[in-house]
Amino acid sequence: MARTAEVVRNTKETQITVRVDLDGSGVSDVETGVGFFDHMLDSFARHGGIDLYVRTQGDLHIDFHHTVEDTGIVIGQAVAKALDGFKGIRRFGHAYIPMDETLTRCAIDLSNRAYLIWKVAFKTPKIGEMDTELFKEFHHAFAMNCGACVHLETLYGDNSHHIAESGFKALARALRTAVELDPKTHGHAPSTKGVL
Numbered sequence: 001m002a003r004t005a006e007v008v009r010n011t012k013e014t015q016i017t018v019r020v021d022l023d024g025s026g027v028s029d030v031e032t033g034v035g036f037f038d039h040m041l042d043s044f045a046r047h048g049g050i051d052l053y054v055r056t057q058g059d060l061h062i063d064f065h066h067t068v069e070d071t072g073i074v075i076g077q078a079v080a081k082a083l084d085g086f087k088g089i090r091r092f093g094h095a096y097i098p099m100d101e102t103l104t105r106c107a108i109d110l111s112n113r114a115y116l117i118w119k120v121a122f123k124t125p126k127i128g129e130m131d132t133e134l135f136k137e138f139h140h141a142f143a144m145n146c147g148a149c150v151h152l153e154t155l156y157g158d159n160s161h162h163i164a165e166s167g168f169k170a171l172a173r174a175l176r177t178a179v180e181l182d183p184k185t186h187g188h189a190p191s192t193k194g195v196l
Contacts, residue, residue: 003179005081009074013066014058020078022179024051032056032071034064036130037138040168041071048172050079064130065137072138076145083179086110086147091190093177097170102157106170110178111191112147116140119153120167124160135164139171148175 003022010016028045030038032054045052054075058067083089094107104120116139122132143150152171157163182190 003082003084005078007074007078007081009070009077011070014056014070016057016070016074017053017055018071018074018078019051019053020075020082021051022079022082024049026050028052028054030054032067033058033060034067034130036128036164037064037068037071037134040164041075043165044168044172046172047169048176050172050176064134068130068134069137069141072141073145076142076148079142079175079179080146083110086112086189088181088185088187089190090178090180090182093174093179095170095173095177097166097173099157099162099166099169100159102159102162102166103155104157104163104166104170105153105155106167106174107151108171108174108178109149110147111149113149114144114147115149116143117151117153120163121154122160122163123158127160127164132160132164135167139167142171148178150174 006019008017026046026049028042030041032038056067056071091110096105118136154163
């Protein structure tokens with residue numbers, strides 16, 4: 001059975017369409033109007049092994065906040081929808097991602113109990129035109145709407161580009177493991193409760 005989903009969300013601030021295929025090959029087609037954010041989402045798709053289509057039109061004349069946060073909301077909703085009750089998955093995943101002088105780790109639990117631990121500090125307020133504080137907004141929105149408990153920490157690093165990108169790659173690699181089908185679950189949610 002295909003683990004795919006489409007979510008459309010239209011507000012006064014953003015109009016967003018997202019399609020995901022959890023069993024894809026990492027193909028991305030992303031347009032948010034924010035170049036560096038597009039680059040991060042392309043990396044997220046590639047390293048997560050998730051086919052990702054994103055079209056976001058946001059109120060960029062104000063700032064990038066609504067565009068980034070709302071895109072995180074919809075991607076999280078699409079992943080959760082594709083997971084169909086978290087049935088049959090490994091549930092847990094983790095990854096360490098080095099990028100030159102930077103090392104970031106992510107641990108994820110697809111538990112339907114959303115939470116974000118964010119231990120990431122940027123050396124600059126912007127990367128290109130994008131405010132670095134928006135990376136936390138994306139990860140928070142994704143975790144809350146995916147039903148994921150995400151712990152993301154940059155252990156060390158200096159370059160803001162490397163810090164941001166290693167975070168997206170770490171989330172992607174951890175998610176890639178967590179969404180994998182586990183034959184030992186026999187198609188059930190991996191929980192002693194029987195449901196997540």
